[in-house]
Amino acid sequence: FKLSKYQKQISELIENDKLKIYPQFRKNEVVKFLKEGLRDISISRSNKRAKNWGVQVPSDKDQRMYVWFDALNIYQSGVGFNSDEKEYKKWWPADLHVIGKGIIRFHAVYWPAFLLSAGLPLPKALFVHGYFTVNGEKMSKSLGNVADPLEFIKKYGTDALRYYFLREISPFADGDFSTKRLEEVYNADLANGLGNLIARVSKLCETSRFKQTESENNGHIIFEYEDYLKAMNEYRFNDALALVWAKITKLDKYINEEKPWELLKLPEGNKKIQNIENILAHAVNQIQEIAILIEPFMPQTSETIKNQFTKTEIKSEKSLFPRI
Numbered sequence: 001f002k003l004s005k006y007q008k009q010i011s012e013l014i015e016n017d018k019l020k021i022y023p024q025f026r027k028n029e030v031v032k033f034l035k036e037g038l039r040d041i042s043i044s045r046s047n048k049r050a051k052n053w054g055v056q057v058p059s060d061k062d063q064r065m066y067v068w069f070d071a072l073n074i075y076q077s078g079v080g081f082n083s084d085e086k087e088y089k090k091w092w093p094a095d096l097h098v099i100g101k102g103i104i105r106f107h108a109v110y111w112p113a114f115l116l117s118a119g120l121p122l123p124k125a126l127f128v129h130g131y132f133t134v135n136g137e138k139m140s141k142s143l144g145n146v147a148d149p150l151e152f153i154k155k156y157g158t159d160a161l162r163y164y165f166l167r168e169i170s171p172f173a174d175g176d177f178s179t180k181r182l183e184e185v186y187n188a189d190l191a192n193g194l195g196n197l198i199a200r201v202s203k204l205c206e207t208s209r210f211k212q213t214e215s216e217n218n219g220h221i222i223f224e225y226e227d228y229l230k231a232m233n234e235y236r237f238n239d240a241l242a243l244v245w246a247k248i249t250k251l252d253k254y255i256n257e258e259k260p261w262e263l264l265k266l267p268e269g270n271k272k273i274q275n276i277e278n279i280l281a282h283a284v285n286q287i288q289e290i291a292i293l294i295e296p297f298m299p300q301t302s303e304t305i306k307n308q309f310t311k312t313e314i315k316s317e318k319s320l321f322p323r324i
Contacts, residue, residue: 001069006113007038013122014108020125021108022235023172026101030108038109043069068106072114075123093121104128127235130174147177159298160186160321166297167241183324193248194290195321197255198305201283204260205314210280212312228293237297244293251286255279284309 011034013019014027021027043066044057050064057063073081075094080087099107107126115122131138134145152161164182167189169175204210231240260279266272287309295302301320308317 001043001114001117002040003110003113004038004040006116007034009116010034010109010112013112019108019112019122021104022125022127026104026126026128026172030104033105034109038113041069041110042066068110069114072106072111076120094123096125096127097123098127098129101128101130127171129171130169132169133174133176135178136176152179152182156182156186156324157300157321159301160190163190163241163298166237167245168238170238171235186321187323189245190321191319191323193245193252194294194301195319197248197252198287198308198320199316200255201280201287202308202314203316205280205284206316208260208264208276208280210277210284210314212281212284212314225293232296241294241297244290247286247290247293251283251290255283284314 010019011031014021014030014034021030044060044063045054045066047062047064050067052064054064054067055070057065075097076088076092077083079091081092082088097107104126112122132147133139134147137143137145139146149161161182164185165175165177168181168185225243228240228243231237231243258279260276263272263276263279287305291302291305291309304320308314
């Protein structure tokens with residue numbers, strides 16, 4: 001395959017962000033590789049070199065297809081290429097390839113060249129992520145340190161595990177996983193943070209018999225979250241979650257300063273009722289916004305909070321994240 005033929009075209013696509021690569025430093029790696037010059041590649045391997053793994057070359061039983069020439073096309077064939085034109089046009093070109101850092105060259109250089117040679121549309125962007133280690137070491141069966149996600153999901157829940165990975169580890173860098181750190185983050189951010197906030201506000205609403213009108217729980221447009229949207233559009237999930245948790249901390253501080261539980265001890269009166277209603281209306285409004293913002297990361301938790309805080313009468317329910 002004449003890979004060298006497409007060097008200039010691919011370089012221009014990547015440098016001009018027509019094939020966008022996230023993050024920037026991964027783009028720089030590809031640009032540097034391209035400047036070293038592309039060499040033509042063989043699209044087959046001997047059976048010995050391929051260890052008899054892969055699709056046999058039809059005209060030569062001693063050769064196997066080079067996996068990175070053959071397998072990449074599954075992106076297209078899986079969505080109807082050469083079999084269902086309507087389905088193919090719906091899904092291809094891909095908006096985004098999500099890939100590990102070790103296979104960036106094949107997706108940013110080889111794959112675009114193959115598509116260009118065939119006159120087919122290219123994917124629009126690549127999101128390149130790092131790897132996980134466990135307690136500072138690469139996961140390995142021989143070391144016996146492979147972490148089974150199903151075990152952690154059973155113990156901590158899907159949303160808690162998703163939160164830990166997305167908040168604790170940058171999508172673009174290698175990150176370390178440890179049970180100790182997972183439990184620290186779980187207790188600090190989920191049990192004492194979000195979970196405690198939901199429990200406090202719902203109990204206050206129930207105790208004060210707070211009621212919200214239909215217009216108050218009819219949905220939100222969150223104007224002030226340009227930074228959140230920017231982080232999401234750039235796949236900086238940890239930064240997006242940091243902004244949400246800053247909102248949680250701010251609301252916690254507001255409740256501590258306003259002390260609605262002390263207002264409940266005052267004699268009955270219109271002023272007392274009005275003050276409590278104003279405080280709780282703001283708190284409920286903010287919690288509804290938080291539920292929207294965490295939905296991409298913690299869909300089950302988001303749905304639970306929405307169901308609880310969009311009712312006319314908000315009542316205390318079981319803890320979202322029991323402390324470990």
